Amino acid sequence: MATIVLDKLGKRFPNGFWAVKDLSLEIAEAELLVLVGPSGCGKTTALRMIAGLEDITSGDLFIGGTRMNDVLERDRDIAMVFQNYALYPHMTVSQNIAFSLKLQRRPKHEIKERVQETAQLLGLADLLDRRPKQLSGGQRQRVAMGRAIIRKPQVFLMDEPLSNLDAQLRVHMRGEIETMQKDLGVTTVYVTHDQTEAMTMGDRVAVLRAGELQQVDTPTTIYDHPANLFVAGFIGSPPMNLARGTVERADGDALVRLGSSTVPVPAELVRSRGLDAWVGREVIVGIRPEDLEGPPDDGPAPGCATLEATIDRVEALGATLLGFFTVDAPPAQSESIAEATGGGLDEVALITREGTPFCATFEPRSGLRAGDRVDVTVDVRRLHFFDPETETAIGS
Amino acid sequence: MSTAAVTVGPKIRARRRKRTLALVVKYAALVFAAIVVLLPVYVLLVASFKSGAEADPSRAWALPHVWTLDAWREAWNGDQYGLLPFLKNSLKLVIPATLISTFLGSLNGFVLSRWRFPGSDLVFLFLLFGMFIPYQAVMIPLTQIFIDVNAPEGIPRLVFAHVIYGIPITTLIFRSYYATIPEDLIEAARMDRAGMLRTYWSVVLPISAPAFVVTAIWQFTSIWNDFLFAVFIITDPSKWPVTVALNNTTGSFVTPYNVQMAAALIASLPTLIVYIALGRYFMRGLMAGALKG
Numbered sequence: 001m002a003t004i005v006l007d008k009l010g011k012r013f014p015n016g017f018w019a020v021k022d023l024s025l026e027i028a029e030a031e032l033l034v035l036v037g038p039s040g041c042g043k044t045t046a047l048r049m050i051a052g053l054e055d056i057t058s059g060d061l062f063i064g065g066t067r068m069n070d071v072l073e074r075d076r077d078i079a080m081v082f083q084n085y086a087l088y089p090h091m092t093v094s095q096n097i098a099f100s101l102k103l104q105r106r107p108k109h110e111i112k113e114r115v116q117e118t119a120q121l122l123g124l125a126d127l128l129d130r131r132p133k134q135l136s137g138g139q140r141q142r143v144a145m146g147r148a149i150i151r152k153p154q155v156f157l158m159d160e161p162l163s164n165l166d167a168q169l170r171v172h173m174r175g176e177i178e179t180m181q182k183d184l185g186v187t188t189v190y191v192t193h194d195q196t197e198a199m200t201m202g203d204r205v206a207v208l209r210a211g212e213l214q215q216v217d218t219p220t221t222i223y224d225h226p227a228n229l230f231v232a233g234f235i236g237s238p239p240m241n242l243a244r245g246t247v248e249r250a251d252g253d254a255l256v257r258l259g260s261s262t263v264p265v266p267a268e269l270v271r272s273r274g275l276d277a278w279v280g281r282e283v284i285v286g287i288r289p290e291d292l293e294g295p296p297d298d299g300p301a302p303g304c305a306t307l308e309a310t311i312d313r314v315e316a317l318g319a320t321l322l323g324f325f326t327v328d329a330p331p332a333q334s335e336s337i338a339e340a341t342g343g344g345l346d347e348v349a350l351i352t353r354e355g356t357p358f359c360a361t362f363e364p365r366s367g368l369r370a371g372d373r374v375d376v377t378v379d380v381r382r383l384h385f386f387d388p389e390t391e392t393a394i395g396s
Numbered sequence: 397m398s399t400a401a402v403t404v405g406p407k408i409r410a411r412r413r414k415r416t417l418a419l420v421v422k423y424a425a426l427v428f429a430a431i432v433v434l435l436p437v438y439v440l441l442v443a444s445f446k447s448g449a450e451a452d453p454s455r456a457w458a459l460p461h462v463w464t465l466d467a468w469r470e471a472w473n474g475d476q477y478g479l480l481p482f483l484k485n486s487l488k489l490v491i492p493a494t495l496i497s498t499f500l501g502s503l504n505g506f507v508l509s510r511w512r513f514p515g516s517d518l519v520f521l522f523l524l525f526g527m528f529i530p531y532q533a534v535m536i537p538l539t540q541i542f543i544d545v546n547a548p549e550g551i552p553r554l555v556f557a558h559v560i561y562g563i564p565i566t567t568l569i570f571r572s573y574y575a576t577i578p579e580d581l582i583e584a585a586r587m588d589r590a591g592m593l594r595t596y597w598s599v600v601l602p603i604s605a606p607a608f609v610v611t612a613i614w615q616f617t618s619i620w621n622d623f624l625f626a627v628f629i630i631t632d633p634s635k636w637p638v639t640v641a642l643n644n645t646t647g648s649f650v651t652p653y654n655v656q657m658a659a660a661l662i663a664s665l666p667t668l669i670v671y672i673a674l675g676r677y678f679m680r681g682l683m684a685g686a687l688k689g
Contacts, residue, residue: 053583074589086580090602099598100588147588 002064002154002187003029004050010058011045011211019045021211022059030185032178033216034202036192038234038339042211043191044159050189051157052076064154079148080157084164085140087132087147094119094128097146118150121180138169145177149184156181156188162197174201195235199223207231209339229284229332229391232384233340238289238322242332243356244388245285247278256285256383259328259355263305263378273385273395283394284332286384289322292360293377294368306375309360313370321362325376331356336391444468444658451654467654471645471662477655479662481634482641486620486666489551489637493558494615500559501566501611506600508567509574510582511592520571526564531624539628550635557629558619566611573607574600609677617667638663 004027011020020042027033035043048054050061052073061068068076079100087096094115101111119125122142132140141161148156161177162170178201181188192198198205199219206216207230215227226232232240245258247265254265254275263285265275292307309325316322360376362368385394443451444467446460451467473480507513508520542553577600585595623639630636636644642663645656671678 051587053586073586074591078587080584080587082580082584084578084580086578086584088581088584088599099585099590103589103594147584151588 003027003062004155004187004189005062006046006050006059007062008059009046009049009056009061011042011049011054012057018057019211020049023208023211023213024059025206025213025216027187027189029187030182031203032181032188032190032201034190034192034198034205035208036195036198036202036205036234037208037214038342039193040210041208043193043208045211046208047157047159047189047191050155051078051080077151077154078157079151079153079155081144081148081159081161083160085132085144087140087143089132092129092131093124093135093143093146096132096143097124097150100147100151114150118146121149122146137165138173141165141173145180149180152184153186156186158188158190160192161190163192163194170197177201196237199235205235207234209234209336225393226286226384227393228336229334229386230336230340232286232386232393233337236288238359239341240286240288240384241292241327241356241358242284242286242337242386243327243329243358244282244332245329246282247275247280247385249279254279256283257329258285258307259330261307261327261329263307263380263383265383266380269381269383275385275395278385278394282388284334284386284388284391285329286332286386287358287378287382289359290361291379291382292358293379294323294360294362294366295375295377305378305380307358307378309358309374309376311368311370311372311374312357314368316364319364321364321366321368323360323362323368323374323376325358325360326355327358328355332386332388334391440657440661443653444471444661446654448652448654451652451657453653467652467658468662470652470655471659474655477645477652477659479638479641479659482636482638483662483666485551485635486637486639489554489558489626490616490619490666493555493562493619494612496555497559497562497566497615498608498611500563501568501570502601502604502608503596504563504567505570505572505574505607506596507592509571510577510579510600511595520567523564523567526561527568531561535624535628542629550630550632553629554626554637557625558615558622561625562615562619566615569611569614570604570607573604573610577603606677609674613670613674613678616670620667 004025006023006025009020009023010018012018023042023046025033035046037043045054049056050063052068052071056069063076063078088099091099097118098111098115101114106114115128116125119128122145124139124142124146127135127139127143132143135143141164144161158177162173165173174197177190190197190201199222202219204216205219205222207214207222209230215222215231217225222231222235226235226240229242233242243258245256245263248255248257248262250262250264253267254270255262256265257263270276295306307327309323309327311323311325313324314321315324358376368374386392387394439456442459443456445463445465447462447464447466450460450462470477471479504523508516508523538557541547547553547556581599582595585599590598620637621639622637623643626637626640630640642656642659645652645659
């Protein structure tokens with residue numbers, strides 16, 4: 001078990017491209033840290049630098065207090081699970097799992113014992129004589145895990161280990177890996193592009209964009225207090241609604257104007273975010289879909305604001321109903337949002353009307369249909385504000 | 397009405413006729429090509445079963461009046477033309493030369509594709525140049541070097557020459573094959589604490605069979621069929637490989653065509669056998685790269 005410290009880690013490829021820039025992270029003993037970001041954000045490169053499969057261009061890497069920059073991968077005591085499992089095709093399951101112990105020249109009976117133990121743990125006991133070809137995707141994934149676990153290493157590295165599984169199995173394995181990691185107490189770095197995986201598995205989540213760390217914190221903090229527009233757009237599904245608005249002063253309180261609508265901002269939020277300084281200026285306002293709800297049965301709660309909405313489109317997810325409507329405020333168009341959300345929102349805006357598409361959640365049995373006019377309740381305590389210039393969260 | 401009449405529309409019938417015609421043309425062309433290729437083999441075969449008097453170029457196309465195995469016997473183990481000792485020489489040459497050059501190619505291919513070092517591309521480029529150096533260009537320097545280093549005479553020199561000359565092509569085949577092995581696999585071995593040789597031995601070598609078959613067939617064939625190296629490297633006639641010996645079945649005054657033809661067939665049998673025995677692996681190996689992924 002060991003801590004991992006990345007101190008201004010940088011990676012430049014021979015073509016001059018910096019895949020990772022000044023990445024600093026401290027990963028505690030037995031912690032599961034998730035590196036998340038869209039493809040090409042440098043998360044895998046960072047992981048490979050920790051593994052020793054990529055040279056470190058700048059900065060320092062410490063594992064268990066020892067500087068590892070120039071230590072060979074095999075001397076780092078790290079086990080890695082690969083995206084495609086990378087099982088040795090000519091070896092049986094048990095040979096695959098035992099390979100690293102064999103190389104360490106452990107006594108035969110110990111190897112046998114540990115293979116059995118690992119196989120039990122992973123439910124592979126009946127498959128030990130099979131070859132990878134004869135296994136299903138989920139079983140292969142387990143063998144890959146087994147190969148890592150049997151080593152009892154200081155550190156686990158996992159590179160999108162679940163991305164080749166189908167959705168149901170993925171959810172299942174997510175839980176298994178998490179439980180196993182907690183039981184074994186091995187410091188783990190887990191790379192994924194799937195923000196749901198990041199949110200559900202990580203003790204902490206580090207969001208990367210273009211090789212730069214955007215925010216690192218617990219999943220809840222990242223979700224509730226995204227540090228900038230990119231994190232706000234990337235974490236959460238469906239993504240946070242973002243539009244341009246202006247902060248105005250009204251009767252001693254502040255409100256935010258979004259196109260033709262206004263939303264009052266509670267005094268507490270004004271104070272904590274220092275919104276006074278933004279009166280009369282443009283900000284980017286964010287609100288998560290679950291903080292935009294259909295009208296409650298007993299009328300709007302006091303202190304809540306409402307937005308008048310004409311529903312453009314409805315998506316029934318079973319447990320909830322998503323209603324899409326357009327707010328006549330300019331969209332928060334920015335490169336980082338496009339990158340975070342895969343560029344989807346801008347296109348939606350083009351095919352609907354001028355303005356910004358918003359998504360709100362409704363009661364699944366509310367019978368909402370496209371074309372309906374409804375009052376959407378805004379949970380004003382959950383408003384997010386971003387500086388349109390720097391794109392960072394205001395007052396956090 | 398016990399059976400339903402099958403009615404076929406005129407359009408479909410016309411299309412079928414067209415397809416049949418195309419098939420006939422295609423097969424006719426193929427048969428013609430096959431005949432062109434096989435004609436010399438036919439002459440070779442029939443001549444080898446003729447007696448010495450009958451085997452004359454003027455009657456090359458005719459079947460023998462009397463079928464005899466005399467020519468085969470003479471070519472196999474006769475006093476004057478018997479190839480047997482030379483076949484043994486060839487085997488002594490081709491087996492080690494094939495195995496060594498194939499194995500070296502495998503090692504090279506692995507390092508140049510999957511365990512790269514700075515400048516490995518350049519090294520590969522230089523290795524490839526070796527393929528384009530004609531034998532004739534190295535005849536004299538090679539002989540001189542053998543003399544200078546006092547290399548053991550005879551077949552060992554020939555083995556050495558073929559191993560060296562084989563390295564470019566064997567390296568090329570293995571490098572292409574290893575390029576199809578997922579990089580993950582090598583990295584997994586590295587993470588499992590395997591070094592370069594261990595990775596090669598335990599992970600890469602066991603999955604190299606298709607490339608080994610392709611390379612071995614290739615090397616076996618070209619080394620077996622080589623003539624020029626043997627002629628200038630081997631000075632002692634008793635050490636000649638079969639290709640050189642075959643050339644010398646041409647007498648200075650009379651040419652025993654029947655024996656020569658039988659000898660030619662005997663000399664080419666091993667490559668044929670190797671190809672027939674391993675041919676399907678050959679195709680599989682050639683296509684392994686294309687189908688992976």
